[in-house]
Amino acid sequence: MGRRGLAVLIMVAVVHTAAGAQDYRKVIDIVQRMEERLTKMLAEEERARKAAVNQLRSELSATQPGSVQTGATASHEPGGHAVSNDPVARLLDGNRRFVEGRTAARDFVHERPALTAGQHPYAIILTCSDSRVPPELLFDESLGQLFVVRDAGNVVDPVVLGSIEYAAEHLHAGLLVVLGHEACGAVNATIKGGEVPPNIGQIVQRISPPVEKVKAQHLKGVRIDSVCIHENVRYQVAQVTGQSALLKSMVDEGHLRILGATYSLTTGGVTFLEGASSGTHAGASHAAPAPVPATAEKRKQEH
Ligand SMILES: [Zn+2]
Numbered sequence: 409m410g411r412r413g414l415a416v417l418i419m420v421a422v423v424h425t426a427a428g429a430q431d432y433r434k435v436i437d438i439v440q441r442m443e444e445r446l447t448k449m450l451a452e453e454e455r456a457r458k459a460a461v462n463q464l465r466s467e468l469s470a471t472q473p474g475s476v477q478t479g480a481t482a483s484h485e486p487g488g489h490a491v492s493n494d495p496v497a498r499l500l501d502g503n504r505r506f507v508e509g510r511t512a513a514r515d516f517v518h519e520r521p522a523l524t525a526g527q528h529p530y531a532i533i534l535t536c537s538d539s540r541v542p543p544e545l546l547f548d549e550s551l552g553q554l555f556v557v558r559d560a561g562n563v564v565d566p567v568v569l570g571s572i573e574y575a576a577e578h579l580h581a582g583l584l585v586v587l588g589h590e591a592c593g594a595v596n597a598t599i600k601g602g603e604v605p606p607n608i609g610q611i612v613q614r615i616s617p618p619v620e621k622v623k624a625q626h627l628k629g630v631r632i633d634s635v636c637i638h639e640n641v642r643y644q645v646a647q648v649t650g651q652s653a654l655l656k657s658m659v660d661e662g663h664l665r666i667l668g669a670t671y672s673l674t675t676g677g678v679t680f681l682e683g684a685s686s687g688t689h690a691g692a693s694h695a696a697p698a699p700v701p702a703t704a705e706k707r708k709q710e711h
Contacts, residue, residue: 533584
């Protein structure tokens with residue numbers, strides 16, 4: 409007898425006993441509770457069955473080359489979209505889907521098991537902790553694809569460099585993107601200057617050189633915060649190879665490419681910057697996925 413049959417039998421027995429007590433309201437209540445328990449039991453059985461199937465799938469994919477674990481050459485196409493082998497093209501494709509509201513449907517329940525054996529992210533993203541700039545969402549990526557390092561102002565320090573070194577050398581991620589963004593509070597705080605608590609001071613101190621450089625130019629007719637955000641990205645890109653001999657040698661040997669980019673809160677688009685790069689083919693420019701409308705200049709509320 410199956411579990412469903414057993415449950416029905418128990419239900420009938422309970423109903424019979426309760427009916428003897430002539431309490432029909434109680435009977436209905438008991439039947440409803442039994443029904444709920446039965447539904448829960450069946451759902452648990454279904455979950456267990458799906459978990460077994462997923463386990464089998466993950467064991468199969470772990471034995472196949474070119475499976476989801478191989479990062480850039482992944483054959484799976486969540487949502488049915490094509491996945492480019494060029495990491496920059498893949499990021500831009502994902503960002504285009506994000507901009508246009510065509511992001512892929514994700515099935516994390518099925519994706520998780522295949523990733524328990526290890527990770528092979530194809531790109532490292534150093535970006536701001538700002539809640540409006542989550543890399544996995546704006547590049548429409550899933551689990552195991554992006555190695556993300558975040559802090560306020562996307563600044564480089566020894567801990568950040570150690571994280572990047574780990575992803576580049578041990579996980580073989582061949583692309584690092586330093587991603588700044590429109591209306592960055594850390595950059596604006598640095599422009600404003602003044603007293604800040606010591607730990608925030610550590611951030612400001614690392615954004616000051618590019619901000620001071622821009623201020624010294626006495627630019628007219630441009631938004632200084634926008635220029636500083638671009639200059640900060642260029643500066644942090646330079647710091648990566650300037651402060652890490654390991655990453656410098658990886659760039660020189662063609663194992664790592666570093667690109668600077670900015671994210672528009674207005675359009676959702678990521679634009680790779682000219683002159684903010686190092687590594688093979690790093691000088692190539694990449695078009696923004698969407699034109700920036702005039703409203704881009706509108707100041708965003710900072711939180
Ligand atoms: Zn920011």
